[in-house]
Amino acid sequence: MNVNVFDKYEFFTGVPDSQLKPFCDWLLSKYGVSPDRHIVAANEGNAVAIAAGYHLATGKIPVVYLQNSGIGNIINPIASLLNDKVYGIPVLFIIGWRGEPPGINDEPQHIFQGEITLKLLEVMDIKTHIIDKDTTETELSDKIIEFEELFKKGKSAAFVVRKSALSFSGYTIFNNSWNGKLLREEIIKRIVNAACNDIIVSTTGKTSRELYEIREQNRQGHENDFLTVGSMGHSSSIALGIALHNPDKRVWIIDGDGAFLMHTGALAVIGASAPKNLIHVVINNAAHESVGDMPTVAGSINLLLTAQSFGYPFAESVYDYNGLDNVLTRIKARKELSFLEVKAAAGSRKNLGRPFLSPSENKELFMRFINMET
Numbered sequence: 109m110n111v112n113v114f115d116k117y118e119f120f121t122g123v124p125d126s127q128l129k130p131f132c133d134w135l136l137s138k139y140g141v142s143p144d145r146h147i148v149a150a151n152e153g154n155a156v157a158i159a160a161g162y163h164l165a166t167g168k169i170p171v172v173y174l175q176n177s178g179i180g181n182i183i184n185p186i187a188s189l190l191n192d193k194v195y196g197i198p199v200l201f202i203i204g205w206r207g208e209p210p211g212i213n214d215e216p217q218h219i220f221q222g223e224i225t226l227k228l229l230e231v232m233d234i235k236t237h238i239i240d241k242d243t244t245e246t247e248l249s250d251k252i253i254e255f256e257e258l259f260k261k262g263k264s265a266a267f268v269v270r271k272s273a274l275s276f277s278g279y280t281i282f283n284n285s286w287n288g289k290l291l292r293e294e295i296i297k298r299i300v301n302a303a304c305n306d307i308i309v310s311t312t313g314k315t316s317r318e319l320y321e322i323r324e325q326n327r328q329g330h331e332n333d334f335l336t337v338g339s340m341g342h343s344s345s346i347a348l349g350i351a352l353h354n355p356d357k358r359v360w361i362i363d364g365d366g367a368f369l370m371h372t373g374a375l376a377v378i379g380a381s382a383p384k385n386l387i388h389v390v391i392n393n394a395a396h397e398s399v400g401d402m403p404t405v406a407g408s409i410n411l412l413l414t415a416q417s418f419g420y421p422f423a424e425s426v427y428d429y430n431g432l433d434n435v436l437t438r439i440k441a442r443k444e445l446s447f448l449e450v451k452a453a454a455g456s457r458k459n460l461g462r463p464f465l466s467p468s469e470n471k472e473l474f475m476r477f478i479n480m481e482t
Contacts, residue, residue, distance in 0.1 A: 111276045113245045113252070114171065117200065119162045121147040121155040122173035123370075124402035127204030127269060130276035131173060132402050141403055148402055151341065151370040152178035156185040160197045169259050173202040175399070176225040176268075177218065177338065186232050186264065196262020200255065201234065205268050212271060216467050217312075217338025229266055240270040288451040290429065292391050293318045295450050298429070299362060299389060300326070302436040306358040307478070308333045309347040311367045312340040313398030314456050315391065319362065320463040331477035335463060335470050341370030344378060344388060351383040354478055358385045358440070365392040365406035372414070378445070379419025387439055387446045388420070393454040401454055415447035423447040 111134045120139070124132045139146040149155035152174045159170035174182070182201075190197045207214045207222020214222065229236050235258055237251045248267075255265040296318050300308070310316040316335040323330050334350070336343040344361050351359040368390045378386070394407030412423045421444050426432045432450060439446050463470070 110245060111274050113248050114202075116252075117171045118168060119145060119159070119166075120171045120173065121149050121158045121162075122171075122202075123149055123152050123155060123175070123178055124396045124399045125173070125175035125204035125206070126399045127175065127206060127271060128173055128202065128274065129399075130274040131202060131269075134276045136402065148396070148404065150372070150405075152181035153185050156182050156190065156199065159199050160185070160189055160195075163197050163199070169198055169200055169256075171200045171202060173204075175204045176206055177221050177340070179203070179221070179225065179228050183228070183232065186234070190264055191233065192262040197264075198259035198262055199264045200252075200259075201264065201266035203229075203266055203268050205238075205270055208270055215337060215462070221338075225268065229268070233263065235263070235265040236268050237265075238268050238270060239273045241273050243273065288393050288427065288453050290427070290432070290450060290452045291455070292393065292452050293322070293456065294429070295391055295432065295452060296362060297322050298432055298436060299360060302440060303332075303358070303360050305332065306360055307347075307350060307354070308360045308362060309343050309350065310335055310362040311343040311364050312336050312338060313364065313367075314460060315362055315364055317460055317462055318456065320465070321461055329473070330463075330465060330470065331473040333470075334474050335465075335467075337463075337467055341367045342374070343367060345371070345374045347386060347388075348374075348378050348381060348383065350478070351386040352381060355383070355385055357478075358387065359383075361386070361388045363388065363390045364397075365390060365394060365411075366396045366404050368392075368411070369404055369406060375415065375418040375420075379415075382419060382421070382445045384444050387448065388415070389448045389450060391450050391452050393452040395454045397454045397456070411449045412447070420445055420447040423449075425449040425451065427451040 111131045120135055135146050141148060147158055155172045159172050162170045189195060190199060205225055207218030209223050258265050300322055310319045319333055344363060347359050347361040392406050394404055396402045412425050415423045422442055424435050426435055
């Protein structure tokens with residue numbers, strides 16, 4: 109089904125999803141990133157609040173797009189802001205259905221979320237309609253007309269999108285002007301070499317997949333690494349909890365710019381806690397690369413000043429491999445909370461694999477390693 113049916117709406121905001129890539133490509137082709145028409149939000153709750161502001165200012169219906177893993181981030185603003193028993197602010201949601209049951213293979217972090225997606229939306233009093241490969245534009249247009257009657261009553265509605273249900277072609281590729289050149293996989297290799305026997309906590313998406321493959325290539329075990337396969341944006345908080353309760357072991361966070369932005373308030377807590385054994389590395393490619401390369405705002409803000417303002421005593425940025433190797437050597441000797449931004453290019457190997465370890469196996473190996481070392 110072609111996504112042009114959404115052309116009647118005038119404002120869009122959200123967090124990208126690979127399952128919604130044709131829709132996201134259409135948005136970038138039509139509007140790029142434009143504050144008055146299309147905003148790539150820091151997280152899904154942020155998008156709902158922006159959408160609410162748009163409706164309050166214009167009286168029109170905003171569209172919020174997200175992966176179903178982000179439903180947790182929208183529960184509060186839906187229940188306490190949008191709901192018709194509160195302000196009655198209508199929003200049209202477009203939600204990628206990862207982990208769709210039954211029998212659709214997906215990553216382990218999507219399995220339970222996929223099972224409860226429709227139930228969560230029902231509990232939040234959001235009328236849903238499932239889009240699949242057989243959905244026609246006429247059917248969808250009729251459903252939008254039906255939804256508009258709900259919108260008049262201050263209620264919200266959602267299209268839940270199955271795998272390969274959307275299509276779009278003939279668009280202009282969005283030009284991301286970010287000038288990062290380093291490859292993330294090579295960056296991670298150098299961090300692994302510098303970390304030696306330290307603990308590494310890696311963020312959601314391709315970062316954890318690349319870390320896993322690097323260990324395989326090095327013929328190393330995986331017990332040092334906690335691969336945060338889900339819970340985007342929370343790897344830094346997980347690492348903080350580990351570092352505070354394992355003070356004799358250095359802990360590295362390998363973060364991404366999208367995840368870094370998603371829950372930035374965590375940085376204030378990390379800065380206030382100031383564990384001397386924590387090194388926070390953000391690989392900044394200014395894109396949500398794991399879910400389709402939509403841009404983030406990390407290409408236009410100063411991450412170093414952000415970290416410093418939250419209390420990180422050391423912060424540095426690098427853009428070449430020599431600079432990276434140099435700072436990795438220096439940062440280990442400092443023995444204080446440290447922040448490192450590495451400016452990178454988007455992209456990964458086409459044959460990048462996925463971990464053979466299950467999340468629970470990863471957890472057991474990792475916990476045994478910590479207990480053995482402490």
